[in-house]
Amino acid sequence: MVNRYIWDNNICLDLLLNRVSDNPEIIRLLTLFENKKLSIFVSSSQLHIVQYVFTVRHKALSIPTNITSLLWADFINKVEIVKTPAYILPDSSLFQSDLEDYLITLSAETIGAKIITHDKGFLKKYADALTTSQVISEINSGSENKVLFLPLEKINFTYRIGMEQAMDQVLASGWYLLGERVKRFETNLANYIGVKHAIGVANGLDALRLILKAYIEMGIMQEGDEVIVPANTYIASILAISDNRLKPVLVEPDINTYNLDISLIEQHITQRTRAIMVVHLCGQVCWSEELEALAKKHKLKIIEDNAQAIGAVYTHPNFERSDDSAKSVSDEAASSTNPNITSKKKTGSLGDAAGFSFYPGKNLGALGDSGAVTTNDDQLAEVVRAIANYGSKVKYQNEYQGLNSRLDEIQAAFLDIKLKYLDTENQRRRDIAQYYCEHIKNKWITLPTFNFQPSTFNFSHVWHLFVIRTPHRDKLQKYLSEKGIQTLIHYPIPPHKQMAYKDWNDLSFPNTEKIHEEVLSLPISSVISEYEIKTVTTIINGYC
Amino acid sequence: MILEVKKINNQFVIKNPPLSSEDTFFLQIEKKNIFKHRPARKMKTKTEKIPEELKALALKFPADEFLQNKVKYYVAYSKPEEKTDSEVYRDYLMEKYG
Secondary structure, rough: OOEEEEEEEEHHHHOOOOOOOOOHHHHHHHHHHHHHOOOOOEOOOOHHHHHHHHHHHHHHHOHHHHHHHHHOOOOOOHEEEEEOOOOOOOHHHHHHHHHHHHHHHHHHHHHHOOOEEEOHHHHHHOOOOOOOHHHHHHHHOOOOOEOOOOOOHHHOOOOOOHHHHHHHHHHOOOEEEOOOOHHHHHHHHHHHHHEEEEEEEOHHHHHHHHHHHHHOOOOOOOOOOEEEEEEOOOOHHHHHHHHHHOOOEOOOEOOOOOOHHHHHHHHOOOOEEEEEEEEEEHHHHHOOHHHHHHHHOOEEEEEEEEOOOOOEEEEEOOOOOOOOHHOOOOOHHHHHOOOOOOOOEEEOOOOOOOEOOOOOOOOOOOOOOOEEEOOOOOHHHHHHHHHHHHOEEOEEEEEOOOOOOOOOOHHHHHHHHHHHOOHHHHHHHHHHHHHHHOOOOOOOOOOOOOOOOHHHHHHHHHHOOOEEEEEOHHHHHHHHHHOOOEEEOOOOOOHHHHHHHHHHOOOHHHHHHHHHEEEEEEEEOOEEEEEEEEEEEEHHHHOO | OOOOOOEEEEEEEEOOOOOOOOOOOOOOOOOHHHHOOOOOOOOOOOOOOHHHHHHHHHOOOOOOOOHHHHOOOEOOOOOOOOOOHHHHHHHHHHHHHH
8 A cells, every 4th residue: 555645735834833733633643754754745736825824924923034944945855746737627526616626636646645634625525635633544554464576656656756857858859769868878878887888779678689680790690500598587588599590509597596507508509609698687697707718718709688687796706805895886886887997897798798678677677668788899889779770870771671679768768867776776675685585584495595795796686586486386475475465486487388489398407497486586676665574574484 | 906895784885985986886796705704813822842742753863854943943833813824825816916
């Protein structure tokens, strides 16, 4: 249940003017909002009214103007302002009877909020208008044990105002594709990852498809060449290969990390192998010196499927470990990354090229599909950009049989807003993962193998998913569902058992199959509350 | 100009008729625009007593400037006696837009 309330003018004024004798519960209401970390929402249509009345009341009591201004500024900083929409319905009875109240209800509807008021008329006319007492009681009784796997609305709500502004600007600009906002996001993404080029594309699958297609156009690969790819991955990694008429060669994962077992790669390399596609699954870096050496030895390209691990950092094992170094990664991650620092690199800058997905559920998620390719290879970047744009570098001149796979302005603007907060959100995910790992204690459950000791290596996981394993996966999932905890399975059917790859259905990948049979993803996101984390933990610990 | 209308002997009398107007003229008053006159009540004395809940809250969230200043400059009000919030705002609108 989302507790969102717009405070009507009279309630705002009760608070501002400390009208405790008229609304004895006003401080109690404020206390509840503070303790539960609830936002005080105010419609933009209310501001001038509240400000005027507040100022007049203060003036009448000879309160110095500077104090009034200070308290008003505090109030404005404290509340969250909600837009007043233009899409009014003049036929509405509230529109006709009380325009002021009507505008507040419109604002409330944009964020799914109720309204707190002691205006009797408002309470009578609008079903979602409640008194202070009713709201206090509703909030107090609303502590359900329902924990959503990934409350996307709540995540994006955090960026609501920036997104509204971006939406207005893009709409008014009349420029919706291949514009300044895409360029800005590409530059910011490239700086963040620490690469020369970032190219916005339509989705994560296209990002990988485009890289391979570009390598084919560049003569580095040709039809029938082999690309090594983990057997345990989301099918998109494999689709990108087969879609380009290349041959995916599946390799088993490490049972502890679920990532590609690098030690098994070499035995799968043949004369036709041209690339290794590593997938940083669940948000964990899949990289090693051994992998780099292998690629160098066999002259293979390394393509990163970085759909799940944006922000993760690979630290060279010889890099000196200390608490300070952990801090330096954090600081570095918060600002732009220096591509010259080779001891620490972000996923997406490790291989020859990387594909990103900004699917809404990702750590950096758009409000729809989008993705990106990153690389330090100038030629690859140029070809990818052209292929993604109908194979054209110059309008109406087509060099390649391209695709239409472009990031649009509105999604780029949204992503640019969220990119600034990605490291903070990833850190929150690390904290949650650490809590789960330290507090979930159940003999039936295998927790992720990860060392949370302070070191730079902590940054090698951004916990896109928190995946546990249990031999009774379906039973555990049912148990958790009955207790109000939503979980998901990433993924229920391995690629080689899919209908899409019928020829592989008889192949055996025991680790992959075991993982697919046993994994369960627990709720993890930047907006999950402490209460929810504890609830999940307690309930899982009670499973037997 | 504002015409001052007073009820005398159950009749509405204009106390300051415009001198340049005709001897007789009509005023049309819409019922919904007639507001009841309420006698001014004496303002309750303001009190500096800060509710314990508010003090505790400010103590719990020391970084919250809103709470800190709220306590620092606390003045408790009773409900405004002379006019409701809406009336205060209506007066402002009348003054601004006529």
